[in-house]
Amino acid sequence: MNIAFRQGAREGFLHYLPLSVGLIPWALVTGVAMRGAGFSVLEAMGMNCIVFAGTAQLGTLPLIVIGAPMWMILATALALNLRFVIFSAAIAPAFEGVSRWRRILSGYLLTDGVFATCSPRMLASTDKDWRLGYYLGPSIWCWLLWQVVTLIGVLGSSVLPTNWSLDFMASIALMVLLVPIVASRPMLVAALAAGATAVTLHDLPLKLGLIAAIFVGIAAGFVGERWIADDSTKDVAL
Amino acid sequence: MSESVMHSGWWLWLAFFLAALATHIPRGSFIVAGSRAKLPAGLQRALRYAPAAALAALVMPDVLLISGELQIANPKLLATIAVFVVATRWRNAWLPFIAGMAVLWLFKF
Structure with a gap:
Protein backbone atom coordinates (compact mmCIF):
# COMPACT_ATOMS: atom_id res chain seq x y z
CA MET A 1 0.00 0.00 0.00
CA ASN A 2 2.09 2.88 -1.23
CA ILE A 3 1.50 6.63 -1.09
CA ALA A 4 -0.28 6.82 -4.47
CA PHE A 5 -2.70 4.07 -3.39
CA ARG A 6 -3.49 5.82 -0.11
CA GLN A 7 -3.91 9.19 -1.76
CA GLY A 8 -6.21 7.66 -4.38
CA ALA A 9 -8.23 5.91 -1.67
CA ARG A 10 -8.71 9.17 0.23
CA GLU A 11 -9.74 11.14 -2.85
CA GLY A 12 -12.13 8.43 -4.04
CA PHE A 13 -13.66 8.11 -0.57
CA LEU A 14 -14.23 11.87 -0.26
CA HIS A 15 -15.66 12.04 -3.77
CA TYR A 16 -18.11 9.21 -3.08
CA LEU A 17 -18.97 9.99 0.57
CA PRO A 18 -21.90 12.40 0.04
CA LEU A 19 -23.48 10.12 -2.56
CA SER A 20 -23.21 7.07 -0.30
CA VAL A 21 -26.04 8.65 1.73
CA GLY A 22 -28.36 7.26 -0.95
CA LEU A 23 -27.41 3.73 0.12
CA ILE A 24 -28.93 4.18 3.58
CA PRO A 25 -32.62 3.91 2.63
CA TRP A 26 -31.85 1.07 0.18
CA ALA A 27 -29.99 -0.90 2.83
CA LEU A 28 -32.73 -0.32 5.43
CA VAL A 29 -35.42 -1.45 2.97
CA THR A 30 -33.39 -4.55 2.05
CA GLY A 31 -32.83 -5.48 5.70
CA VAL A 32 -36.52 -5.07 6.55
CA ALA A 33 -37.56 -7.08 3.46
CA MET A 34 -35.27 -10.01 4.28
CA ARG A 35 -36.69 -10.22 7.80
CA GLY A 36 -40.19 -9.97 6.28
CA ALA A 37 -39.35 -12.98 4.10
CA GLY A 38 -38.76 -14.98 7.26
CA PHE A 39 -34.94 -15.14 7.27
CA SER A 40 -33.06 -15.42 10.55
CA VAL A 41 -30.52 -12.68 11.32
CA LEU A 42 -27.72 -15.06 10.27
CA GLU A 43 -29.44 -15.95 6.97
CA ALA A 44 -30.22 -12.30 6.19
CA MET A 45 -26.65 -11.15 6.83
CA GLY A 46 -25.26 -14.21 5.04
CA MET A 47 -27.20 -13.30 1.91
CA ASN A 48 -26.15 -9.68 2.34
CA CYS A 49 -22.45 -10.64 2.41
CA ILE A 50 -22.32 -13.22 -0.38
CA VAL A 51 -24.76 -11.52 -2.81
CA PHE A 52 -24.00 -7.87 -1.86
CA ALA A 53 -26.47 -6.42 -4.43
CA GLY A 54 -29.63 -4.60 -3.31
CA THR A 55 -31.51 -5.01 -6.58
CA ALA A 56 -30.70 -8.73 -6.91
CA GLN A 57 -31.54 -9.37 -3.25
CA LEU A 58 -34.88 -7.53 -3.37
CA GLY A 59 -35.67 -9.04 -6.79
CA THR A 60 -35.10 -12.68 -5.79
CA LEU A 61 -36.79 -12.47 -2.36
CA PRO A 62 -40.35 -13.06 -3.64
CA LEU A 63 -39.10 -16.13 -5.57
CA ILE A 64 -37.25 -17.53 -2.56
CA VAL A 65 -40.32 -17.02 -0.35
CA ILE A 66 -42.55 -19.10 -2.65
CA GLY A 67 -39.86 -21.78 -3.02
CA ALA A 68 -39.45 -21.15 -6.77
CA PRO A 69 -37.21 -23.43 -8.89
CA MET A 70 -33.49 -22.69 -8.73
CA TRP A 71 -33.21 -21.83 -12.44
CA MET A 72 -35.78 -19.07 -12.00
CA ILE A 73 -33.85 -17.54 -9.10
CA LEU A 74 -30.65 -17.72 -11.17
CA ALA A 75 -32.28 -16.23 -14.30
CA THR A 76 -33.90 -13.36 -12.37
CA ALA A 77 -30.68 -12.43 -10.61
CA LEU A 78 -28.81 -12.58 -13.95
CA ALA A 79 -31.32 -10.28 -15.69
CA LEU A 80 -31.07 -7.79 -12.81
CA ASN A 81 -27.27 -7.84 -13.01
CA LEU A 82 -26.62 -7.79 -16.77
CA ARG A 83 -25.84 -4.08 -16.53
CA PHE A 84 -22.70 -5.01 -14.58
CA VAL A 85 -21.23 -6.68 -17.70
CA ILE A 86 -21.40 -3.27 -19.38
CA PHE A 87 -19.95 -1.49 -16.33
CA SER A 88 -17.24 -4.16 -15.94
CA ALA A 89 -16.18 -3.77 -19.59
CA ALA A 90 -16.18 0.02 -19.34
CA ILE A 91 -14.03 0.14 -16.19
CA ALA A 92 -11.73 -2.85 -17.02
CA PRO A 93 -8.92 -0.79 -18.67
CA ALA A 94 -8.38 0.94 -15.29
CA PHE A 95 -7.33 -2.43 -13.76
CA GLU A 96 -4.47 -3.03 -16.18
CA GLY A 97 -1.44 -4.31 -14.25
CA VAL A 98 -3.43 -5.12 -11.09
CA SER A 99 -2.96 -8.64 -9.62
CA ARG A 100 -5.60 -11.31 -10.23
CA TRP A 101 -6.78 -11.50 -6.60
CA ARG A 102 -7.21 -7.76 -6.35
CA ARG A 103 -9.18 -7.81 -9.61
CA ILE A 104 -11.45 -10.56 -8.20
CA LEU A 105 -11.97 -8.46 -5.05
CA SER A 106 -12.67 -5.40 -7.25
CA GLY A 107 -15.25 -7.37 -9.27
CA TYR A 108 -17.03 -8.46 -6.08
CA LEU A 109 -17.16 -4.83 -4.90
CA LEU A 110 -18.45 -3.29 -8.17
CA THR A 111 -21.59 -1.20 -7.54
CA ASP A 112 -23.58 1.31 -9.62
CA GLY A 113 -22.68 4.24 -7.37
CA VAL A 114 -18.91 3.70 -7.27
CA PHE A 115 -18.84 2.94 -11.00
CA ALA A 116 -20.69 6.14 -11.89
CA THR A 117 -18.68 8.26 -9.45
CA CYS A 118 -15.19 6.90 -9.98
CA SER A 119 -14.84 5.43 -13.48
CA PRO A 120 -14.24 8.72 -15.39
CA ARG A 121 -11.24 9.80 -13.24
CA MET A 122 -9.91 6.22 -12.98
CA LEU A 123 -9.83 5.85 -16.74
CA ALA A 124 -8.10 9.23 -17.10
CA SER A 125 -5.31 8.46 -14.59
CA THR A 126 -1.99 6.89 -15.62
CA ASP A 127 -0.96 5.72 -12.11
CA LYS A 128 -2.21 2.15 -11.52
CA ASP A 129 -1.78 2.31 -7.71
CA TRP A 130 -3.70 5.59 -7.50
CA ARG A 131 -6.45 4.10 -9.69
CA LEU A 132 -6.78 1.00 -7.49
CA GLY A 133 -6.91 3.15 -4.34
CA TYR A 134 -9.42 5.50 -5.92
CA TYR A 135 -11.63 2.45 -6.59
CA LEU A 136 -11.11 0.39 -3.43
CA GLY A 137 -11.40 3.31 -0.98
CA PRO A 138 -15.02 4.17 -1.82
CA SER A 139 -15.88 0.52 -2.59
CA ILE A 140 -14.83 -0.73 0.84
CA TRP A 141 -16.67 2.19 2.48
CA CYS A 142 -19.74 1.25 0.41
CA TRP A 143 -19.47 -2.39 1.55
CA LEU A 144 -19.14 -1.46 5.24
CA LEU A 145 -21.98 1.07 5.13
CA TRP A 146 -24.21 -1.41 3.29
CA GLN A 147 -23.58 -4.19 5.84
CA VAL A 148 -24.02 -1.98 8.93
CA VAL A 149 -27.20 -0.24 7.71
CA THR A 150 -28.74 -3.51 6.48
CA LEU A 151 -28.05 -4.99 9.92
CA ILE A 152 -29.88 -2.00 11.46
CA GLY A 153 -32.79 -2.74 9.09
CA VAL A 154 -32.74 -6.44 9.98
CA LEU A 155 -32.66 -5.80 13.74
CA GLY A 156 -35.07 -2.86 13.75
CA SER A 157 -37.49 -4.02 11.06
CA SER A 158 -40.52 -3.53 13.28
CA VAL A 159 -39.91 0.06 14.43
CA LEU A 160 -38.93 1.99 11.26
CA PRO A 161 -41.45 4.48 9.80
CA THR A 162 -42.76 3.28 6.44
CA ASN A 163 -44.68 6.43 5.44
CA TRP A 164 -41.76 8.87 5.14
CA SER A 165 -40.88 7.94 1.53
CA LEU A 166 -37.26 7.51 2.62
CA ASP A 167 -36.65 5.22 -0.37
CA PHE A 168 -36.80 8.35 -2.58
CA MET A 169 -33.36 9.26 -1.22
CA ALA A 170 -31.96 6.44 -3.34
CA SER A 171 -33.42 8.11 -6.46
CA ILE A 172 -32.03 11.50 -5.37
CA ALA A 173 -28.57 9.93 -5.10
CA LEU A 174 -28.84 8.65 -8.68
CA MET A 175 -30.02 12.10 -9.90
CA VAL A 176 -27.06 13.80 -8.24
CA LEU A 177 -24.80 11.46 -10.24
CA LEU A 178 -26.74 12.19 -13.42
CA VAL A 179 -26.60 16.02 -13.28
CA PRO A 180 -22.89 16.55 -14.17
CA ILE A 181 -22.94 13.70 -16.74
CA MET B 1 -46.69 -12.92 8.15
CA SER B 2 -48.50 -15.49 6.03
CA GLU B 3 -47.30 -19.06 6.03
CA SER B 4 -44.61 -19.52 3.42
CA VAL B 5 -43.52 -22.62 1.58
CA MET B 6 -39.93 -21.40 1.74
CA HIS B 7 -37.54 -24.26 2.23
CA SER B 8 -34.88 -23.93 4.89
CA GLY B 9 -31.30 -24.91 5.57
CA TRP B 10 -29.21 -25.92 2.59
CA TRP B 11 -31.93 -24.97 0.03
CA LEU B 12 -31.86 -21.36 1.19
CA TRP B 13 -28.06 -21.17 1.13
CA LEU B 14 -28.00 -22.72 -2.36
CA ALA B 15 -30.43 -20.00 -3.51
CA PHE B 16 -28.10 -17.34 -2.01
CA PHE B 17 -25.13 -18.97 -3.72
CA LEU B 18 -26.87 -18.92 -7.13
CA ALA B 19 -27.92 -15.27 -6.68
CA ALA B 20 -24.30 -14.52 -5.75
CA LEU B 21 -22.98 -16.28 -8.88
CA ALA B 22 -25.44 -14.34 -11.04
CA THR B 23 -24.14 -11.13 -9.45
CA HIS B 24 -20.40 -11.67 -9.34
CA ILE B 25 -19.84 -13.26 -12.75
CA PRO B 26 -21.25 -10.17 -14.55
CA ARG B 27 -19.42 -7.83 -12.16
CA GLY B 28 -16.08 -9.58 -12.43
CA SER B 29 -16.32 -10.51 -16.13
CA PHE B 30 -14.10 -7.93 -17.81
CA ILE B 31 -12.34 -6.68 -14.67
CA VAL B 32 -10.91 -10.17 -14.02
CA ALA B 33 -10.42 -11.24 -17.67
CA GLY B 34 -8.54 -7.96 -18.09
CA SER B 35 -6.41 -7.25 -21.13
CA ARG B 36 -6.92 -10.73 -22.61
CA ALA B 37 -10.51 -9.80 -23.47
CA LYS B 38 -10.70 -6.39 -25.11
CA LEU B 39 -13.85 -4.85 -26.47
CA PRO B 40 -13.73 -3.25 -29.92
CA ALA B 41 -12.87 0.47 -29.74
CA GLY B 42 -16.28 1.52 -31.10
CA LEU B 43 -18.09 -0.50 -28.46
CA GLN B 44 -15.78 0.87 -25.76
CA ARG B 45 -16.71 4.40 -26.87
CA ALA B 46 -20.41 3.54 -26.95
CA LEU B 47 -20.10 2.20 -23.40
CA ARG B 48 -19.26 5.68 -22.16
CA TYR B 49 -22.99 6.28 -22.40
CA ALA B 50 -23.80 3.32 -20.12
CA PRO B 51 -23.81 5.25 -16.82
CA ALA B 52 -26.04 8.06 -18.13
CA ALA B 53 -28.40 5.50 -19.71
CA ALA B 54 -28.54 3.26 -16.63
CA LEU B 55 -29.02 6.13 -14.18
CA ALA B 56 -31.84 7.68 -16.23
CA ALA B 57 -33.43 4.25 -16.76
CA LEU B 58 -33.47 3.69 -12.98
CA VAL B 59 -34.65 7.20 -12.05
CA MET B 60 -37.29 8.12 -14.65
CA PRO B 61 -39.76 5.27 -13.97
CA ASP B 62 -39.56 5.99 -10.24
CA VAL B 63 -40.32 9.68 -10.82
CA LEU B 64 -42.97 9.45 -13.56
CA LEU B 65 -44.93 6.31 -12.63
CA ILE B 66 -47.31 6.24 -9.68
CA SER B 67 -48.33 2.60 -9.00
CA GLY B 68 -47.55 1.66 -12.58
CA GLU B 69 -49.41 4.56 -14.25
CA LEU B 70 -47.78 7.51 -16.02
CA GLN B 71 -48.54 10.61 -13.95
CA ILE B 72 -46.83 13.87 -14.88
CA ALA B 73 -48.14 16.09 -12.04
CA ASN B 74 -46.87 14.36 -8.91
CA PRO B 75 -44.80 15.36 -5.84
CA LYS B 76 -41.83 13.22 -6.93
CA LEU B 77 -41.46 15.16 -10.20
CA LEU B 78 -41.52 18.48 -8.30
CA ALA B 79 -38.88 17.07 -5.94
CA THR B 80 -36.81 15.99 -8.97
CA ILE B 81 -36.92 19.50 -10.43
CA ALA B 82 -35.77 20.87 -7.07
CA VAL B 83 -32.89 18.36 -6.98
CA PHE B 84 -31.74 19.27 -10.51
CA VAL B 85 -31.92 23.04 -9.86
CA VAL B 86 -30.02 22.76 -6.57
CA ALA B 87 -27.41 20.33 -7.93
CA THR B 88 -26.76 22.54 -10.99
CA ARG B 89 -26.51 25.83 -9.03
CA TRP B 90 -24.57 24.82 -5.92
CA ARG B 91 -21.66 22.48 -5.35
CA ASN B 92 -22.86 21.42 -1.87
CA ALA B 93 -23.38 17.65 -1.91
CA TRP B 94 -25.98 17.40 0.88
CA LEU B 95 -28.25 20.18 -0.38
CA PRO B 96 -29.98 18.12 -3.14
CA PHE B 97 -31.08 15.54 -0.52
CA ILE B 98 -32.42 18.24 1.80
CA ALA B 99 -34.20 20.14 -0.99
CA GLY B 100 -35.59 17.01 -2.67
CA MET B 101 -37.01 15.49 0.52
CA ALA B 102 -38.37 18.87 1.70
CA VAL B 103 -40.27 19.42 -1.57
CA LEU B 104 -41.53 15.81 -1.54
CA TRP B 105 -42.87 16.08 2.02
CA LEU B 106 -44.30 19.57 1.42
CA PHE B 107 -46.45 18.41 -1.49
CA LYS B 108 -47.22 14.97 -0.14
CA PHE B 109 -48.86 15.89 3.14
Whole structure:
Protein backbone atom coordinates (compact mmCIF):
# COMPACT_ATOMS: atom_id res chain seq x y z
CA MET A 1 0.00 0.00 0.00
CA ASN A 2 2.09 2.88 -1.23
CA ILE A 3 1.50 6.63 -1.09
CA ALA A 4 -0.28 6.82 -4.47
CA PHE A 5 -2.70 4.07 -3.39
CA ARG A 6 -3.49 5.82 -0.11
CA GLN A 7 -3.91 9.19 -1.76
CA GLY A 8 -6.21 7.66 -4.38
CA ALA A 9 -8.23 5.91 -1.67
CA ARG A 10 -8.71 9.17 0.23
CA GLU A 11 -9.74 11.14 -2.85
CA GLY A 12 -12.13 8.43 -4.04
CA PHE A 13 -13.66 8.11 -0.57
CA LEU A 14 -14.23 11.87 -0.26
CA HIS A 15 -15.66 12.04 -3.77
CA TYR A 16 -18.11 9.21 -3.08
CA LEU A 17 -18.97 9.99 0.57
CA PRO A 18 -21.90 12.40 0.04
CA LEU A 19 -23.48 10.12 -2.56
CA SER A 20 -23.21 7.07 -0.30
CA VAL A 21 -26.04 8.65 1.73
CA GLY A 22 -28.36 7.26 -0.95
CA LEU A 23 -27.41 3.73 0.12
CA ILE A 24 -28.93 4.18 3.58
CA PRO A 25 -32.62 3.91 2.63
CA TRP A 26 -31.85 1.07 0.18
CA ALA A 27 -29.99 -0.90 2.83
CA LEU A 28 -32.73 -0.32 5.43
CA VAL A 29 -35.42 -1.45 2.97
CA THR A 30 -33.39 -4.55 2.05
CA GLY A 31 -32.83 -5.48 5.70
CA VAL A 32 -36.52 -5.07 6.55
CA ALA A 33 -37.56 -7.08 3.46
CA MET A 34 -35.27 -10.01 4.28
CA ARG A 35 -36.69 -10.22 7.80
CA GLY A 36 -40.19 -9.97 6.28
CA ALA A 37 -39.35 -12.98 4.10
CA GLY A 38 -38.76 -14.98 7.26
CA PHE A 39 -34.94 -15.14 7.27
CA SER A 40 -33.06 -15.42 10.55
CA VAL A 41 -30.52 -12.68 11.32
CA LEU A 42 -27.72 -15.06 10.27
CA GLU A 43 -29.44 -15.95 6.97
CA ALA A 44 -30.22 -12.30 6.19
CA MET A 45 -26.65 -11.15 6.83
CA GLY A 46 -25.26 -14.21 5.04
CA MET A 47 -27.20 -13.30 1.91
CA ASN A 48 -26.15 -9.68 2.34
CA CYS A 49 -22.45 -10.64 2.41
CA ILE A 50 -22.32 -13.22 -0.38
CA VAL A 51 -24.76 -11.52 -2.81
CA PHE A 52 -24.00 -7.87 -1.86
CA ALA A 53 -26.47 -6.42 -4.43
CA GLY A 54 -29.63 -4.60 -3.31
CA THR A 55 -31.51 -5.01 -6.58
CA ALA A 56 -30.70 -8.73 -6.91
CA GLN A 57 -31.54 -9.37 -3.25
CA LEU A 58 -34.88 -7.53 -3.37
CA GLY A 59 -35.67 -9.04 -6.79
CA THR A 60 -35.10 -12.68 -5.79
CA LEU A 61 -36.79 -12.47 -2.36
CA PRO A 62 -40.35 -13.06 -3.64
CA LEU A 63 -39.10 -16.13 -5.57
CA ILE A 64 -37.25 -17.53 -2.56
CA VAL A 65 -40.32 -17.02 -0.35
CA ILE A 66 -42.55 -19.10 -2.65
CA GLY A 67 -39.86 -21.78 -3.02
CA ALA A 68 -39.45 -21.15 -6.77
CA PRO A 69 -37.21 -23.43 -8.89
CA MET A 70 -33.49 -22.69 -8.73
CA TRP A 71 -33.21 -21.83 -12.44
CA MET A 72 -35.78 -19.07 -12.00
CA ILE A 73 -33.85 -17.54 -9.10
CA LEU A 74 -30.65 -17.72 -11.17
CA ALA A 75 -32.28 -16.23 -14.30
CA THR A 76 -33.90 -13.36 -12.37
CA ALA A 77 -30.68 -12.43 -10.61
CA LEU A 78 -28.81 -12.58 -13.95
CA ALA A 79 -31.32 -10.28 -15.69
CA LEU A 80 -31.07 -7.79 -12.81
CA ASN A 81 -27.27 -7.84 -13.01
CA LEU A 82 -26.62 -7.79 -16.77
CA ARG A 83 -25.84 -4.08 -16.53
CA PHE A 84 -22.70 -5.01 -14.58
CA VAL A 85 -21.23 -6.68 -17.70
CA ILE A 86 -21.40 -3.27 -19.38
CA PHE A 87 -19.95 -1.49 -16.33
CA SER A 88 -17.24 -4.16 -15.94
CA ALA A 89 -16.18 -3.77 -19.59
CA ALA A 90 -16.18 0.02 -19.34
CA ILE A 91 -14.03 0.14 -16.19
CA ALA A 92 -11.73 -2.85 -17.02
CA PRO A 93 -8.92 -0.79 -18.67
CA ALA A 94 -8.38 0.94 -15.29
CA PHE A 95 -7.33 -2.43 -13.76
CA GLU A 96 -4.47 -3.03 -16.18
CA GLY A 97 -1.44 -4.31 -14.25
CA VAL A 98 -3.43 -5.12 -11.09
CA SER A 99 -2.96 -8.64 -9.62
CA ARG A 100 -5.60 -11.31 -10.23
CA TRP A 101 -6.78 -11.50 -6.60
CA ARG A 102 -7.21 -7.76 -6.35
CA ARG A 103 -9.18 -7.81 -9.61
CA ILE A 104 -11.45 -10.56 -8.20
CA LEU A 105 -11.97 -8.46 -5.05
CA SER A 106 -12.67 -5.40 -7.25
CA GLY A 107 -15.25 -7.37 -9.27
CA TYR A 108 -17.03 -8.46 -6.08
CA LEU A 109 -17.16 -4.83 -4.90
CA LEU A 110 -18.45 -3.29 -8.17
CA THR A 111 -21.59 -1.20 -7.54
CA ASP A 112 -23.58 1.31 -9.62
CA GLY A 113 -22.68 4.24 -7.37
CA VAL A 114 -18.91 3.70 -7.27
CA PHE A 115 -18.84 2.94 -11.00
CA ALA A 116 -20.69 6.14 -11.89
CA THR A 117 -18.68 8.26 -9.45
CA CYS A 118 -15.19 6.90 -9.98
CA SER A 119 -14.84 5.43 -13.48
CA PRO A 120 -14.24 8.72 -15.39
CA ARG A 121 -11.24 9.80 -13.24
CA MET A 122 -9.91 6.22 -12.98
CA LEU A 123 -9.83 5.85 -16.74
CA ALA A 124 -8.10 9.23 -17.10
CA SER A 125 -5.31 8.46 -14.59
CA THR A 126 -1.99 6.89 -15.62
CA ASP A 127 -0.96 5.72 -12.11
CA LYS A 128 -2.21 2.15 -11.52
CA ASP A 129 -1.78 2.31 -7.71
CA TRP A 130 -3.70 5.59 -7.50
CA ARG A 131 -6.45 4.10 -9.69
CA LEU A 132 -6.78 1.00 -7.49
CA GLY A 133 -6.91 3.15 -4.34
CA TYR A 134 -9.42 5.50 -5.92
CA TYR A 135 -11.63 2.45 -6.59
CA LEU A 136 -11.11 0.39 -3.43
CA GLY A 137 -11.40 3.31 -0.98
CA PRO A 138 -15.02 4.17 -1.82
CA SER A 139 -15.88 0.52 -2.59
CA ILE A 140 -14.83 -0.73 0.84
CA TRP A 141 -16.67 2.19 2.48
CA CYS A 142 -19.74 1.25 0.41
CA TRP A 143 -19.47 -2.39 1.55
CA LEU A 144 -19.14 -1.46 5.24
CA LEU A 145 -21.98 1.07 5.13
CA TRP A 146 -24.21 -1.41 3.29
CA GLN A 147 -23.58 -4.19 5.84
CA VAL A 148 -24.02 -1.98 8.93
CA VAL A 149 -27.20 -0.24 7.71
CA THR A 150 -28.74 -3.51 6.48
CA LEU A 151 -28.05 -4.99 9.92
CA ILE A 152 -29.88 -2.00 11.46
CA GLY A 153 -32.79 -2.74 9.09
CA VAL A 154 -32.74 -6.44 9.98
CA LEU A 155 -32.66 -5.80 13.74
CA GLY A 156 -35.07 -2.86 13.75
CA SER A 157 -37.49 -4.02 11.06
CA SER A 158 -40.52 -3.53 13.28
CA VAL A 159 -39.91 0.06 14.43
CA LEU A 160 -38.93 1.99 11.26
CA PRO A 161 -41.45 4.48 9.80
CA THR A 162 -42.76 3.28 6.44
CA ASN A 163 -44.68 6.43 5.44
CA TRP A 164 -41.76 8.87 5.14
CA SER A 165 -40.88 7.94 1.53
CA LEU A 166 -37.26 7.51 2.62
CA ASP A 167 -36.65 5.22 -0.37
CA PHE A 168 -36.80 8.35 -2.58
CA MET A 169 -33.36 9.26 -1.22
CA ALA A 170 -31.96 6.44 -3.34
CA SER A 171 -33.42 8.11 -6.46
CA ILE A 172 -32.03 11.50 -5.37
CA ALA A 173 -28.57 9.93 -5.10
CA LEU A 174 -28.84 8.65 -8.68
CA MET A 175 -30.02 12.10 -9.90
CA VAL A 176 -27.06 13.80 -8.24
CA LEU A 177 -24.80 11.46 -10.24
CA LEU A 178 -26.74 12.19 -13.42
CA VAL A 179 -26.60 16.02 -13.28
CA PRO A 180 -22.89 16.55 -14.17
CA ILE A 181 -22.94 13.70 -16.74
CA VAL A 182 -25.77 15.14 -18.86
CA ALA A 183 -23.95 18.45 -19.30
CA SER A 184 -22.84 17.25 -22.76
CA ARG A 185 -25.56 16.97 -25.39
CA PRO A 186 -25.01 13.36 -26.55
CA MET A 187 -25.09 12.27 -22.89
CA LEU A 188 -28.40 14.11 -22.45
CA VAL A 189 -29.76 12.36 -25.55
CA ALA A 190 -28.62 8.98 -24.14
CA ALA A 191 -30.24 9.71 -20.76
CA LEU A 192 -33.57 10.91 -22.20
CA ALA A 193 -33.82 7.97 -24.62
CA ALA A 194 -33.01 5.45 -21.88
CA GLY A 195 -35.42 7.06 -19.41
CA ALA A 196 -38.28 7.19 -21.90
CA THR A 197 -37.68 3.54 -22.86
CA ALA A 198 -37.62 2.44 -19.22
CA VAL A 199 -40.91 4.24 -18.56
CA THR A 200 -42.52 2.72 -21.68
CA LEU A 201 -41.34 -0.83 -20.98
CA HIS A 202 -41.79 -0.85 -17.17
CA ASP A 203 -44.36 -3.68 -17.49
CA LEU A 204 -41.83 -6.21 -18.84
CA PRO A 205 -41.00 -8.98 -16.35
CA LEU A 206 -37.63 -9.46 -14.62
CA LYS A 207 -36.65 -5.81 -15.10
CA LEU A 208 -35.87 -6.58 -18.74
CA GLY A 209 -37.22 -3.12 -19.60
CA LEU A 210 -34.30 -1.64 -17.65
CA ILE A 211 -31.79 -3.61 -19.71
CA ALA A 212 -33.51 -2.68 -23.00
CA ALA A 213 -33.49 0.96 -21.89
CA ILE A 214 -29.75 0.89 -21.23
CA PHE A 215 -29.11 -0.47 -24.75
CA VAL A 216 -31.44 2.11 -26.34
CA GLY A 217 -29.74 4.90 -24.38
CA ILE A 218 -26.24 3.82 -25.43
CA ALA A 219 -27.34 3.58 -29.08
CA ALA A 220 -29.05 6.99 -28.88
CA GLY A 221 -25.93 8.58 -27.39
CA PHE A 222 -23.73 7.08 -30.09
CA VAL A 223 -26.07 8.27 -32.85
CA GLY A 224 -26.51 11.65 -31.15
CA GLU A 225 -22.74 12.10 -30.96
CA ARG A 226 -22.33 11.80 -34.75
CA TRP A 227 -25.44 13.80 -35.47
CA ILE A 228 -24.43 16.70 -33.21
CA ALA A 229 -20.85 16.58 -34.58
CA ASP A 230 -22.23 16.78 -38.15
CA ASP A 231 -24.39 19.72 -37.12
CA SER A 232 -21.48 21.72 -35.72
CA THR A 233 -19.33 21.17 -38.85
CA LYS A 234 -22.24 22.55 -40.87
CA ASP A 235 -22.28 25.63 -38.63
CA VAL A 236 -18.58 26.15 -39.29
CA ALA A 237 -19.14 25.80 -43.04
CA LEU A 238 -21.81 28.49 -42.96
CA MET B 1 -46.69 -12.92 8.15
CA SER B 2 -48.50 -15.49 6.03
CA GLU B 3 -47.30 -19.06 6.03
CA SER B 4 -44.61 -19.52 3.42
CA VAL B 5 -43.52 -22.62 1.58
CA MET B 6 -39.93 -21.40 1.74
CA HIS B 7 -37.54 -24.26 2.23
CA SER B 8 -34.88 -23.93 4.89
CA GLY B 9 -31.30 -24.91 5.57
CA TRP B 10 -29.21 -25.92 2.59
CA TRP B 11 -31.93 -24.97 0.03
CA LEU B 12 -31.86 -21.36 1.19
CA TRP B 13 -28.06 -21.17 1.13
CA LEU B 14 -28.00 -22.72 -2.36
CA ALA B 15 -30.43 -20.00 -3.51
CA PHE B 16 -28.10 -17.34 -2.01
CA PHE B 17 -25.13 -18.97 -3.72
CA LEU B 18 -26.87 -18.92 -7.13
CA ALA B 19 -27.92 -15.27 -6.68
CA ALA B 20 -24.30 -14.52 -5.75
CA LEU B 21 -22.98 -16.28 -8.88
CA ALA B 22 -25.44 -14.34 -11.04
CA THR B 23 -24.14 -11.13 -9.45
CA HIS B 24 -20.40 -11.67 -9.34
CA ILE B 25 -19.84 -13.26 -12.75
CA PRO B 26 -21.25 -10.17 -14.55
CA ARG B 27 -19.42 -7.83 -12.16
CA GLY B 28 -16.08 -9.58 -12.43
CA SER B 29 -16.32 -10.51 -16.13
CA PHE B 30 -14.10 -7.93 -17.81
CA ILE B 31 -12.34 -6.68 -14.67
CA VAL B 32 -10.91 -10.17 -14.02
CA ALA B 33 -10.42 -11.24 -17.67
CA GLY B 34 -8.54 -7.96 -18.09
CA SER B 35 -6.41 -7.25 -21.13
CA ARG B 36 -6.92 -10.73 -22.61
CA ALA B 37 -10.51 -9.80 -23.47
CA LYS B 38 -10.70 -6.39 -25.11
CA LEU B 39 -13.85 -4.85 -26.47
CA PRO B 40 -13.73 -3.25 -29.92
CA ALA B 41 -12.87 0.47 -29.74
CA GLY B 42 -16.28 1.52 -31.10
CA LEU B 43 -18.09 -0.50 -28.46
CA GLN B 44 -15.78 0.87 -25.76
CA ARG B 45 -16.71 4.40 -26.87
CA ALA B 46 -20.41 3.54 -26.95
CA LEU B 47 -20.10 2.20 -23.40
CA ARG B 48 -19.26 5.68 -22.16
CA TYR B 49 -22.99 6.28 -22.40
CA ALA B 50 -23.80 3.32 -20.12
CA PRO B 51 -23.81 5.25 -16.82
CA ALA B 52 -26.04 8.06 -18.13
CA ALA B 53 -28.40 5.50 -19.71
CA ALA B 54 -28.54 3.26 -16.63
CA LEU B 55 -29.02 6.13 -14.18
CA ALA B 56 -31.84 7.68 -16.23
CA ALA B 57 -33.43 4.25 -16.76
CA LEU B 58 -33.47 3.69 -12.98
CA VAL B 59 -34.65 7.20 -12.05
CA MET B 60 -37.29 8.12 -14.65
CA PRO B 61 -39.76 5.27 -13.97
CA ASP B 62 -39.56 5.99 -10.24
CA VAL B 63 -40.32 9.68 -10.82
CA LEU B 64 -42.97 9.45 -13.56
CA LEU B 65 -44.93 6.31 -12.63
CA ILE B 66 -47.31 6.24 -9.68
CA SER B 67 -48.33 2.60 -9.00
CA GLY B 68 -47.55 1.66 -12.58
CA GLU B 69 -49.41 4.56 -14.25
CA LEU B 70 -47.78 7.51 -16.02
CA GLN B 71 -48.54 10.61 -13.95
CA ILE B 72 -46.83 13.87 -14.88
CA ALA B 73 -48.14 16.09 -12.04
CA ASN B 74 -46.87 14.36 -8.91
CA PRO B 75 -44.80 15.36 -5.84
CA LYS B 76 -41.83 13.22 -6.93
CA LEU B 77 -41.46 15.16 -10.20
CA LEU B 78 -41.52 18.48 -8.30
CA ALA B 79 -38.88 17.07 -5.94
CA THR B 80 -36.81 15.99 -8.97
CA ILE B 81 -36.92 19.50 -10.43
CA ALA B 82 -35.77 20.87 -7.07
CA VAL B 83 -32.89 18.36 -6.98
CA PHE B 84 -31.74 19.27 -10.51
CA VAL B 85 -31.92 23.04 -9.86
CA VAL B 86 -30.02 22.76 -6.57
CA ALA B 87 -27.41 20.33 -7.93
CA THR B 88 -26.76 22.54 -10.99
CA ARG B 89 -26.51 25.83 -9.03
CA TRP B 90 -24.57 24.82 -5.92
CA ARG B 91 -21.66 22.48 -5.35
CA ASN B 92 -22.86 21.42 -1.87
CA ALA B 93 -23.38 17.65 -1.91
CA TRP B 94 -25.98 17.40 0.88
CA LEU B 95 -28.25 20.18 -0.38
CA PRO B 96 -29.98 18.12 -3.14
CA PHE B 97 -31.08 15.54 -0.52
CA ILE B 98 -32.42 18.24 1.80
CA ALA B 99 -34.20 20.14 -0.99
CA GLY B 100 -35.59 17.01 -2.67
CA MET B 101 -37.01 15.49 0.52
CA ALA B 102 -38.37 18.87 1.70
CA VAL B 103 -40.27 19.42 -1.57
CA LEU B 104 -41.53 15.81 -1.54
CA TRP B 105 -42.87 16.08 2.02
CA LEU B 106 -44.30 19.57 1.42
CA PHE B 107 -46.45 18.41 -1.49
CA LYS B 108 -47.22 14.97 -0.14
CA PHE B 109 -48.86 15.89 3.14
